[in-house]
Amino acid sequence: MLVERDLNESDIPLLALIDRTELIDECYRLEHGELVLYAAHHDMRGWPEGEAEQDALELHGCWLRGGWLHGVFAGPTLLAAAVVDNRVIHNQGLRMHQLKFLHVSHSGRGHGLGGRLLALACAHGVTLGAQALYISATESRNTVDFYLHHGCRLLKQPDSELYHREPNDIHLYRLLP
Template identity: 30%
Template sequence: MITYQTMSPDQVSKLQEIDRSEHIDLIYEMNNGELIERGMNHQCPNWNEELLREIQERFLFEIDHGGTALGAFDGDRLVGFGVLAHKFRGRDKDQLQIDLMYVTSDYRRRGIGTQIMKTLSNEAFKRGARFLYISSTETRSAVSFYTHNGSRIAEEIDKELFDKEPKDIHMIKKL
C-alpha cells in the first residue's frame, strides 16, 4: 500500500532510492509554440553521483525556503516524490513551480505521480497560486504525464527557468 507524506530535510538521503532510468523513444522540441516530435532511441540511466547531489541540493533549497516536498512510500521505501517550489512566478506572481517530480521505474503507471501532482496542486492553491508552472523534460513520458494531468503549453515562458533548461517543455496548469 502506497502512503503519502510531506518530506523533511532529514529525508534527503531517501532520494537515492528513486530509479529514474527509462527508455526514451521520443522527445519534443518547441518550434514557434508548436510541439515537434523527434524520434529517439536512448536509455536514460539512473542517477550518477553529481546528478543525485544536484537533485538533493534543489530538494533542500526549496524546503529551506518554504517549498514543500511530498513523498510516496511503499513501507519505508521512497517510490516517488514531487517538490513544489517556494517562489511565485509569472507576470501576476500567481504561479508556483513543480520543481522536481519522479516516480521510480518499477512503480510508474500506478497513479502515484498523479496523486503527488493533485496534492501539490492543492497545496499551491492554498498558498494563493492560480497556476502551476512546469518546466518538463522533453521526453514523451514527462510531457504526456503533465498533459494528462491538465497542463498545457505555457504562452508566457519563465526566462529564469528557460535559461536553466532551454530544451525543457514549459507548461502551465490552471488550479
C-alpha cells in the same frame, strides 16, 4: 502497503534513490510555439552524473524556504515524490509556484502515483494562493504527454531564469481551481 507523508530535511537524500529507469524513444521540442515529436534514443538508468547532487542542494534550499515536499513510501523505500517551491513566479499574468520535482520510480509507474502527486501539488498550490503551477518538464514524450493529459498547457513565454537553466525542457503551466 504504500504510505504517503510530507518529507522532512533528513528525507532529501532519499530523492536521489528514486529509480528513473526508462527507455525513451521519442521526445518533443518546441518550434514556433508548437510541440514537434522526434525520434530519440535514451536509455535512462539512474541520474545523469552530478544531477542528483545538484537536485539535493536545490531541494534543500526549497525546503529551507518552506517548500512542500511530499513522498510515497513502499516500506522504507521512497517510491515517488513531488516538490512545490514557495517562490512566486509571475508569468502570463498569473501568480505561479514551480513544481520543482515530480518523479515516480520505475516499479511504481502505471498505478496512478504521478497523477495523485500532481493533484496533491495542485491542492498545495491553492493553499499558497497560486493561480497555476509552473512546470519545466523533460522533453521525453512520456513526461510531456503525462502533463498534457493532466490539463497542463504550453507557456507562451517561459520564465527567463528557468528557461536558461533548462532550455531543452518543455515549459508548461497547470491552472489551479
